[in-house]
Amino acid sequence: MRLFECGSLVPGCPWHTRADNDAEVVRRVVEHMRTAHGETMIRENMIENIKARIVTANETA
Numbered sequence: 001m002r003l004f005e006c007g008s009l010v011p012g013c014p015w016h017t018r019a020d021n022d023a024e025v026v027r028r029v030v031e032h033m034r035t036a037h038g039e040t041m042i043r044e045n046m047i048e049n050i051k052a053r054i055v056t057a058n059e060t061a
């Protein structure tokens, strides 16, 4: 599993998501950015920022 914690990109945000692959994580994070942080313009560098912060999650956690 791959894990993204929004707090690593937006300090103080407790939201996080887990998925089987990076593409799905990025898709969910972009949706969260739009709905929770009002980021209507998702720029390419934001996608890179998201990808750089995705980590491998403990399967049993």
Ligand SMILES: [Zn+2]
Residues within 6 Å of the ligand: 006, 007, 010, 013, 014, 015, 032, 036, 037
């Ligand atoms: Zn967030």
